[in-house]
Each structure stands twice: as C-alpha cells, then as structure tokens.
Amino acid sequence: MAGTIFVINPNSTEAVTAGIDQAVEPLRSVDGPKIACLTLTEGPAGIQSQRDADSVVGPLLKRAAGLENEAAAFVVACFSDPGMHALREQSRHPVLGIAESGVFQALTLGQRFGVIAILPSSIQRHLRYFGAMGVMGRFAGDLSIGMGVTELSNAEKTLERMTATGKTLRDTHHADVIVMGCAGMARFRRPLEEALGVPVVEPTQAAAAMAVGRVRLAAA
Amino acid sequence: MAGTIFVINPNSTEAVTAGIDQAVEPLRSVDGPKIACLTLTEGPAGIQSQRDADSVVGPLLKRAAGLENEAAAFVVACFSDPGMHALREQSRHPVLGIAESGVFQALTLGQRFGVIAILPSSIQRHLRYFGAMGVMGRFAGDLSIGMGVTELSNAEKTLERMTATGKTLRDTHHADVIVMGCAGMARFRRPLEEALGVPVVEPTQAAAAMAVGRVRLAAA
C-alpha cells in the first residue's frame, strides 16, 4: 500500500519518539501503510504549556507540508493535539490527534473517562479541549502525577505515580476507563491496566489505529 | 494473527451482510485478523423498531458465545448497536458497535454530525442513544429518507433520497459531517460524499477499523 502514516512527535525528545515507535509497532502490517515516527526537532523538550503547544504548530505544518506527497495520513502525537485542526486544513490526507482519538476510544470502553496528566499546568488546557470535543458530560476527572518531563526517565516512580493517580480517578472520581494524557508511555499501559482493573487507553495507539483504518478505506 | 473479527449483522437479510462484507474488505490484511461477516438468521428482515432491536439481543449473545473461542473481536453491525453492552459483559474480546464507532469517527471529521436514517421510527431511538453517548452537544440532526427496508433494493432511488436528506442536514441543520445511519450501504458512501461535499462516514467500516486496531494491539 502506497503512502506512509507519519506520526509526528511535536516535542524534540527522541526518547518519546522511540516510545511512540514501539507503541505503534503492532499496527504495522506487510500489506498495510507504513508507519513512520518523527521527532519535531524545532519543538521544546516537552509540551508543558499552552505556549509550548501553540509554538509547535508552525514547524509541524511545515514539516507535514514537506511530507504531503509521501503521506497517507498524519498523527499529531501530543496530548494537546497542537496543530491538528490547522493540519486538517492543509493536508488532503486524514489527520488524527492522539487526545481526540484516545478519548473517543475510551468512550467505547467505559462510561466516564479519567485522564492521567503529567503536569498540573496541562489540565486547564485539556479541559478546554474536552469542552471543544463536547465530551464533558462523560468526563470523570483529569489529575496530574506532578512530575516534570525530565523526571519521567525514572520509570518505576512514574508508574507508581500513574497508578496512584489512576486509583484516585477510579475511586474518587468514578472513572471506569483511563486515558494516558501523554505520548511515549505505552510501556506503562499494561501494568497500569492490571493495577487499576479498568481499561487504560494509550492514545498514540488509538490514533494510529484509526489512521490505519482511514488509510486502508481511502485506498479502496 | 490468530482469531477472527466477527461482524454480526443482526438482521436476517443476506444482502445486507454481503454489503457489509464488501465494505470491510479493505481492512483485511495478510498478517492481520480475519474478518468474517455473519447473518443472524433469527433476526427480523430489518431492525425498524425498538422491539426489533431488543429482540435480537438474545440470539446475538448466543451466537457470539458459540464464537467466543475463535473470536478476536465482535462488531455489532446495526445502527442501534443492539446487544453491544450485553456482549461487552459476556465476551473477553473487544466489542464495537457501528453507531458508536461511526459517530466517534464523524466527530474527528467535522464539528456537528448529521445522521441519515432509513425510517422515521428509528430517530427517537437514535437520539436516546446519542444522549447515552453524551454527544448531543455536537448533534446537528437525524433525518429519515422515508423508505421501507424493502424499497432499499432500488439503489438509484435510495441514493437520490440519501443525497436529498444529506443536503438538508448540511444546509438547514448545519451538519459538516454525515453518518450513514444503517449498515450495508457502503457502496453509496463515495457518491454521497461527492454529492454533498462534506465527509460521509460508513459506520460498519468505522467499527471494523477500530476492531482491527484493538485486536492488533491486544495481541502485542
């Protein structure tokens, strides 16, 4: 199948891109679209603020424009989906965002979704976005693990914090499905799900799976 | 990949199942899960009422139970998603419904979704379901083409009516994405989209694509 799904990590941290690449591996098939994961080198180390989110739109659009001819679809792999709507205007291909896809997948797995955010400063931004998506009627809560992007290299601590946060979402906020509010952490999905006993959505996988489907169907 | 995605048409009309089978063909890959489309022979010729929808749940659960060991996932291929929640309780595999998946896909393609229903008697049922899904804040309208299930064999007339209904949804109800509120009509998707100039979602394709993604990821 011609064309590549470009999953663009809009932050410049290669380790995140590597995590994404691993996350989408099961979605690659011999006769399906290729899936390539890219790092937006112009991006900040992590997207922590609205400013960060807005700042990557220009470079992301430019990068995507250069890939347009090779592309079958684009995935914006940051939980704020920066540039997703602008890229939909620019590209003739399907464009998915991981927050959007992750939340919608969650809504097929539970009735009230909770989100595990990395930073407290992201929560207002997430809520504005969920409002724009029209899903606040099924929102349980969005809580941060309170760790900086750099601390996330400590895997054990990260999982521990995600688990504790997930338990609060489940027990206090009555979430019956959890969305990981960040990219590049697919390796924690399964242990988290086991610890919490409710479904956990890794949003990059959700978006990439949607993209594969869209590409296959468009090609038909 | 072991396991089959069973797409179950809960009505007994084989032509609908054949249409579904054709619709999901692009989603089959050599190394992916098989996709088998089945007709629920115990179902009515078409699901036209709440009674019809409720009546197929028992047979559908029974049929799915018999397939559980072979199954990788199930798709309920009727726009009322009858039995979907009960099947989620019963099966250890992913279970998708075409209305749920179709609407969520639509919400990644436009801001206000419109639905083309076959029968006027389905609209209240759809609205209750959209309310349960929590998406009424993005609902534009749900209009019927006013043709009986049997009349649908007239393809030309069906497409003509769907086009007219879609134009009303677009122009009067301000829908910027349309969901086909029925299964087995994938062949009309592209001409409808061309006639309307806004994206049109075929919900069986949306659900089957989601199912493929879920199966691939679960197998990893």
Next chain:
Amino acid sequence: MAGTIFVINPNSTEAVTAGIDQAVEPLRSVDGPKIACLTLTEGPAGIQSQRDADSVVGPLLKRAAGLENEAAAFVVACFSDPGMHALREQSRHPVLGIAESGVFQALTLGQRFGVIAILPSSIQRHLRYFGAMGVMGRFAGDLSIGMGVTELSNAEKTLERMTATGKTLRDTHHADVIVMGCAGMARFRRPLEEALGVPVVEPTQAAAAMAVGRVRLAAA
C-alpha cells in the same frame, strides 16, 4: 373505572412483587383504576446486568400483549426500565418506567439527584440511561450498596448500607434528593428519608402515581 394498571416486575422474585404491591397500595382508590402487580416468571431472580435487562424484554412484551385488552396502563418495575420503549411501541396505553418516573419526581424535590444502586455493575447502565434521559446536568452520583440480590433479605443490613450510601451521596456528592435504584424496597423509604434528612423517592410509587394520573385523564 375500567382497565387495570399492570405493574410488571420483570424479575422472578415474588418477594419483590409483594414489596411493590404494598408500595402502590396507597394509590388504589375505589373509583380509580385497579392496580395489579405481576411477576415475570421468565425473568431472572434479579436484574444485575445489561444481559439480564435485555433478556426480559421479549417475555415482558409477550405478557403485556396478553394483557392489552384488560390494561389501562403498564409500569415496568425494574430500575433499568427494560422493554419500556418497546412496550410504548406495542401498546396503545400509557407505559411508565420506574427509573424514568423516579428520576423526574426527584427533580421536583431537589436540584441534584443521587441514586442508591444495589450492584456496582448496574451503575454504567444507569448512567447510559440518565444520559439518554438528558438529566446528567442534575446528576450528583450513583453509588452501590455492594450487596448481592440474595443478601437483600437481610433488612437491617440493607437499610444500614442504604443509609451509609445515602449519606455519602448527600455529603460528598452534594445530592439533595435520593432515588432508590431498585424496586420492592418501599418499606425502607421512610426510615431512609428520616436518617438522611433529604427527600427519598421510591421509584415504583412515582411511576404508579404517574400511571394513575394518565389513566384518569385519558378516560375523561
């Protein structure tokens, strides 16, 4: 007044029907419609899952069809209102469901309603239904007492658990009116209300009262 209001308990537990019968006694008047409470013998001992809810629709519709000529109205006496919409299609008489009527009565008694469920597995189902009813904007919470249907024969423990759950709904979820999320427990309504200090709605009474009104007005 000709015609009987048939209150159908869709589970097969006669004790529940007896509790319902006692609950609606004050609504019987010498010149009003008769009220008869029936047990759906084909039903499960208790409706604990979506599967259970869906499974009773067929038998319930059949039973109601046999009663159509004698009937003045029907009440579906299970908090999931199984078959209510299908019965509305089938019957020319008023059809009320206890969850629908109970919640609407609650909304005339407080601003945010809480629901005491029996089983945790019912809560998602309730929430889907409240969403379909469009009342999530006034929803405070839905918490289970965590007792099996069989344990409910222990009246003291049941009331104790309902009281504790009601207090959590009142104090943590800010419910100012409580709906009992089950049928057949009218005897606990008053002690619960006294213990909680906020109005408590017994939903079978709410639905049967609505049915009496509808029948009297239709007969005029």
Next chain:
Amino acid sequence: MAGTIFVINPNSTEAVTAGIDQAVEPLRSVDGPKIACLTLTEGPAGIQSQRDADSVVGPLLKRAAGLENEAAAFVVACFSDPGMHALREQSRHPVLGIAESGVFQALTLGQRFGVIAILPSSIQRHLRYFGAMGVMGRFAGDLSIGMGVTELSNAEKTLERMTATGKTLRDTHHADVIVMGCAGMARFRRPLEEALGVPVVEPTQAAAAMAVGRVRLAAA
C-alpha cells in the same frame, strides 16, 4: 382523605381558573384528596412578563400560608411556576408547578419537547427555566402563537393558531411531544393532539396528577 390540593391560578382571570377546574376534574376520586382551584385575585389579568411573574409571589405565599392547615398539597398553575420554590420553603406539603410537571411528563412521551407559548415575551423566561431544570438537551423549540391574553377568548382562532404553531414545532423543530405553555386551555388538548398526531401535555393536569400521587403516598 383529609386535606385539599389547592391549585392556585396566580392570575386574576376567573375564566382561567374555571378552565383549570374542568381540567383536573378527572383526577378527583371519592376517597382521594379534594382538589380546589383558586384565583389569586391580587394577580394581574395574565402573567405576561417576568415582572408579572415576580409580582404574584408575595400574594401567593400569603394565600398559601392561610391554607396551610387545610392543605394536602399546592399546585402553582401558571407556566412560569412563580413562587414555586419559595412555597416549597414555606409549606410542609408537596408543591408542584405546572411547567416543571408538564415538561417532565412530556419527557416520558417523546424525546424532544416543544412548547406552545402564548406571548413571545414569555419565551426567554421559559428558556431560563428549562435551563434551571437542566432539560435543554431535550428541548426542540418554544414558539408563541402571538395572541394577547384577551384575544384568547376567541376559541376557534386560538386553536387554529396553536395547531399551526404545533405543526411548526413538529416539522421544523422536530418536537415529538408538545407542552401547552399556559394554564386553563385543557379543552384544546385533545383536538390539538388529534391535529398534530403527537402527544400533547396539558400542564395543569400533569401537575395535579403528580400532586394526587404525592398526597396519597404521604398519607400512607
């Protein structure tokens, strides 16, 4: 049964009270609560503005206070439910309002309710109230017949206008149940329902029926 349900027409037009009295007649039973319909002589001829609505609260509370010992329940019989919440604070008896009860009854009869208002100036007030009730997710439309309160004595013209307005609500706004947005017009309910082919709720009947149920259950 001791105690009287006082249905208070907060405007001073006796003809409206007479219409209400006739409307609730079928709800009177030999062993049930008495139902007395009163005119608030201090009220304006019709409640046409927010000022009118607010102005009747004081006299209504005073009148109700004088009736408290005889009362079993109160019904505020004006579609703005003026004083209903204050009267709930004041009285130890059930207090129903016709708009609240009428809308909730409508929501058991259709999925999207339409309201036929008398005056255009009432519509904003109604919408604020429906917002407070949390039912805007099921609102289809609220349209006025554009006749002054005094013109309403012309029954033929009134019914004609109500029918035309109801048809617009049904066909353009997709209402599948209609609420009459005024008291004292029960005589038009049946012809309107026949002309429209969808259920029509007379709100005074809805509220009085609820009141009867509440009184019977409280007395038990």
Next chain:
Amino acid sequence: MAGTIFVINPNSTEAVTAGIDQAVEPLRSVDGPKIACLTLTEGPAGIQSQRDADSVVGPLLKRAAGLENEAAAFVVACFSDPGMHALREQSRHPVLGIAESGVFQALTLGQRFGVIAILPSSIQRHLRYFGAMGVMGRFAGDLSIGMGVTELSNAEKTLERMTATGKTLRDTHHADVIVMGCAGMARFRRPLEEALGVPVVEPTQAAAAMAVGRVRLAAA
C-alpha cells in the same frame, strides 16, 4: 457624563451597602458616570431564602422606576440577582446582576469556577440560576461557609471560614477560580486570593465594571 449607575443593595443592611460602596470606588472616574450605592430599606436584613429573593423584586422595581430618569444603568447587588430580569423589562438602561457578571468574569480567569456561599440554603437557588445561565459545564462546586448573616460581622472568623471553604473548592472540587457568592465583602477578596493562590472574583466589582463599560459605550 450624564447619568448615574445605581448599585442597589436589595437587603436593608447599611453595612453591606457601605462595603459595596467601597468596593466600587476604583471604578469611579472624573469623566465617567457617577456610581451611587443604595440600600433597599424595604428589604430583609439579608437575603437567605428564595422567599427573601422574591420579596424584594417589587420594592426594587419601584425604587428603580423612581430613579429611571437619573439613571445610566442599574446593578442588582445580591448574589441571587433578584429582579434583574424584571428590571431589564422595565428600564431602558443597562441592568447587570452581580451573580451573572461575577460568574462570567470568573470564566475569563479559570476553567472551573467555585462559589463560596454564605448559607447552605442558598446553594440550590444558585444552582438553578447557574443552570439558567447555561454554565453548569464549567461548574466546580458551591459550598457554604455555614455562618448566619449576623455572624458575618466577625471579620476574622468570616475570612477564616471563606479561606477553608475556598481550599476545599480548589483541592476537592478542582475549582481554579473562585467567586464570592455575596455582596459587601470586597475587603476579603485580596487576602482570600493570596491564601488560595487562584483568582477570586468579587461580584459587585465585576458587575459595576461591566456597567461602566456599557454606559460609556452607550453614550458614545
């Protein structure tokens, strides 16, 4: 600039009016509209119930009518905005209410607003109003400090209680902006904001600021 903005305290407590007068002082400019703060001597000492709120509408309208010719705008300075909609009907000038203006200002400062109420009995009334305003999707919580209107003279205790309540709104209800649900307490705004670390809105200031803008623009 001709015309005066009349800020009417609808309760009869002069100390409250004095607090309001001090609160709006920074909004007075040499070339802008005068701002006069009045006490409605007919009002109760404090507005604690729906009855209290309704009772002041008549006197407030009368007072405002007498001021109409001198007025440039009116502000209703009680957090229930009693009479605001009726006064909008009566006056040709802008009419603002402090709850409405305070909540809207809050929504420009945070994503989820919390309200500090004085009395628990006000909370249901507030919620009905927020529902009418259509802002429940951004509502975090409304909690009372549990002090009588007379106790409020104890400034230290009042601030202490407001701070504790604000912390609960922030930490448990996830409010990121707080509205003071009462008039006349502007002196606590800054210490409260410092103690809580999130923006705090004094609603009389919000409304008076809006009024000044409206008057200046209308005069142009």
Next chain:
Amino acid sequence: MAGTIFVINPNSTEAVTAGIDQAVEPLRSVDGPKIACLTLTEGPAGIQSQRDADSVVGPLLKRAAGLENEAAAFVVACFSDPGMHALREQSRHPVLGIAESGVFQALTLGQRFGVIAILPSSIQRHLRYFGAMGVMGRFAGDLSIGMGVTELSNAEKTLERMTATGKTLRDTHHADVIVMGCAGMARFRRPLEEALGVPVVEPTQAAAAMAVGRVRLAAA
C-alpha cells in the same frame, strides 16, 4: 493611572486597527488607563483559517513580552482569540479576548446568542471555541456573510449582508442577541441593532470595557 491597555490586532490590516481604535474611544477616561491599539505587522491580512490563527501566536507573544512593563492589560482583538491562553500564562496582567468577552456580554443581553461570521471557514473554529467556553447550551447559530476579508471595504454591501444574516439568526435560529464575529466593524453595530431590533455586541468594545474594569480594580 499608570499602565496601558494594549489592544492587539493580530492581523496586519491597519484599517482594522483604526476601526478598533475608534471603537474603544468611549472607554478612554482622563484618569483611567491609556488604551493603545496596535497592529501585529507579522500577521496575515486577515485571520481566515485555523492556520492563520495559530500562526500569529508566536509574534503576538513576542510583541506582548516587549510591552509587558508598560502594560496594564492586553486585549487580543481577533474573534478567534489566538494566543489568549498562552498570553495569560506569559503576562502578569489581565488578558482578555474579544470572542470570550463578546459572548459573555451577549449572555447578559439575551438568552440565545447568534454570531455573524465573515467567512464560512471560521464557523467550525468558532464552535470548537464556544464548546471550550461551555456555552453551547445558549448557542443559537453562527452564520457567515460569505464575503472575503478584502470585500469588506465595501461598507454598504457589508452592512446589507450582516443585516440579512442577523435576520436569519433572529428569525430562523431564534437568537435574541447578536455578536459581531470580527473586529474592526464597530461602525456597523448601531445600524445593525436598529435594523434587527435585538441587542448587537461589538466584541472589541466588550473586551476593552472588561479590561478597563480589571485594571482599575487591580490598581486599587
């Protein structure tokens, strides 16, 4: 009063900035904050797409950073409020956006707001934003006048189209207050209001008025 309110037009069209400057003139007072209107020379001629909106955030933040020390507040004067949330993170001063302020002011003037957009391509973007604001429950409609930004120099045609669009919003969508969905057109506000007979909000004025209030109160 020290400090200047900087109203930043994020498009590069000086005529728009001139229109804004004229619009806010009545809000300038001798003892109040200065109001300076600036053109973002790096911006496009008009903001017509999400891409345009996103593209101005960087330059706008940079420009505002340079003004931070002189500034008392910022107003983002484009109906998409581009960069508003990022600027709130960056600046210690109040930051208002014209869409947000305009809509909230509208909600104090009517129950259902309509928006007159310039281009059809802006409507989806507006709707996402109104969803994020949580005000869709009071949304009537958003219709475009269908003129390019350059055509807007034809004042007569522009007003004619705005009037026709406003009438549709009023009569078909039941808007009772209209927001002008663009900056720089304050000169049309009054004739539009006269032609429509419902309040019309010019959003730059609404935002600048709010900013003046915030600055005065912060300075106190």
